[in-house]
Amino acid sequence: MLHYDVRVKLEAPFDYCRIFHLPDNPTIASFTRLLWYGYDEEGPSVYRQDPKTGEVVRIDFLRA
Known part of the structure; x- marks a missing residue:
């Protein structure tokens, strides 16, 4: 697991x-950089990461 x-x-x-x-969620709209999925x-x-702040969501x- 990654840090978030x-x-x-x-x-x-x-x-x-x-x-x-991205889902239509204003809380995470700035998190545009994909880091990992699975x-x-x-x-x-x-x-996902916000490229301006470095925060990760x-x-x-x-x-399923």
Whole structure:
């Protein structure tokens, strides 16, 4: 697991088209740099970084 500053849980299933498209959520709109995606011990997730501040967000999806 990577270090993250913000964690967001989405009520959406994980599929690969969601990796490259940010959800319509103003909290995470600035996190545009994709760092990692896939499954870890907590389930499917995407890690993105805000290139201006360096903060990282973890976006969790529903388990398949």
